[in-house]
Amino acid sequence: MFENSFSRIRTLVLAGAVIVLTFAVAGHAAQTITTPNEAVFNYNLAAGASSGAITPASNTPVLVQGVQTTVGYRGVGHVSLLHVPSSFLEWTGLESPANAAITSGFSGTAGTHIVYLDFSHLVDIRVNSTDTFIIHNANSIAQTGVVTMIW
Amino acid sequence: MQATRSQVPTATPTPSTRGRSRAVAAVLWAVFVTGLVIQFFTPGLKIENSAFVMPSSSIVAGAEIRPDSIVRRERRMQWASGLCTLPGALALAFWYRRSLAQALHIGLFADSRGTSKFP
Numbered sequence: 001m002f003e004n005s006f007s008r009i010r011t012l013v014l015a016g017a018v019i020v021l022t023f024a025v026a027g028h029a030a031q032t033i034t035t036p037n038e039a040v041f042n043y044n045l046a047a048g049a050s051s052g053a054i055t056p057a058s059n060t061p062v063l064v065q066g067v068q069t070t071v072g073y074r075g076v077g078h079v080s081l082l083h084v085p086s087s088f089l090e091w092t093g094l095e096s097p098a099n100a101a102i103t104s105g106f107s108g109t110a111g112t113h114i115v116y117l118d119f120s121h122l123v124d125i126r127v128n129s130t131d132t133f134i135i136h137n138a139n140s141i142a143q144t145g146v147v148t149m150i151w
Numbered sequence: 152m153q154a155t156r157s158q159v160p161t162a163t164p165t166p167s168t169r170g171r172s173r174a175v176a177a178v179l180w181a182v183f184v185t186g187l188v189i190q191f192f193t194p195g196l197k198i199e200n201s202a203f204v205m206p207s208s209s210i211v212a213g214a215e216i217r218p219d220s221i222v223r224r225e226r227r228m229q230w231a232s233g234l235c236t237l238p239g240a241l242a243l244a245f246w247y248r249r250s251l252a253q254a255l256h257i258g259l260f261a262d263s264r265g266t267s268k269f270p
Contacts, residue, residue, distance in 0.1 A: 011254040022240040025190050029233030031198055032225055038202035039218035041210050052214030149218055
């Protein structure tokens with residue numbers, strides 16, 4: 001009798017576990033598959049620091065937009081970017097206020113400015129190599145913000 | 152006249168059919184567990200506001216990150232995980248349908264002494 005009840009409980013518990021795991025996996029898979037190609041980077045850079053190198057998707061339009069969230073230096077800028085592998089990055093877009101202006105160009109040389117993200121034009125996205133860019137903080141204090149890439 | 156359940160002849164399982172049955176069950180469990188294992192090894196990107204959030208450790212100085220390939224890998228692994236887990240679970244449910252039905256039926260409708268209320 002006890003063995004029978006135990007067997008029944010075991011079956012139900014096992015079935016419940018399988019159902020829960022299946023829903024968890026299927027839900028996560030569905031969410032991942034339906035999420036658009038958009039990546040978010042939260043950066044927190046010390047004075048004079050740079051982020052790691054970011055490689056955008058190749059030969060497809062990539063929208064790179066960023067906001068600076070540090071009080072007193074807040075700003076926003078964006079560029080549409082083309083990555084030609086092993087050759088260069090090419091971009092066009094709008095600098096952050098103040099004095100927002102068109103930014104455009106192409107380069108594979110490290111240090112070439114792409115777009116400013118802050119009000120004081122001290123934090124920018126710049127070329128790091130023919131295939132990558134970095135976020136650089138030239139301010140004397142730490143700066144935080146968010147950069148998103150859509151491709 | 153309809154035959155009652157006890158009158159329906161059931162095939163006596165031979166050692167070979169029992170072995171084959173166990174092998175099929177093992178394969179179904181293996182498919183299901185493979186899906187879980189793949190899920191465990193995905194990059195595990197967080198999704199916020201319909202966007203993949205890159206881990207903050209990935210943009211520290213010196214690191215290099217390629218978001219499109221990470222996202223592609225995450226999608227592929229999630230596909231594979233879902234494709235193993237969901238059909239695996241359905242196949243297991245079908246394979247153990249009798250045990251499940253029995254456990255549910257008796258579990259839900261049994262009285263305090265553990266016997267079914269139904270004839």
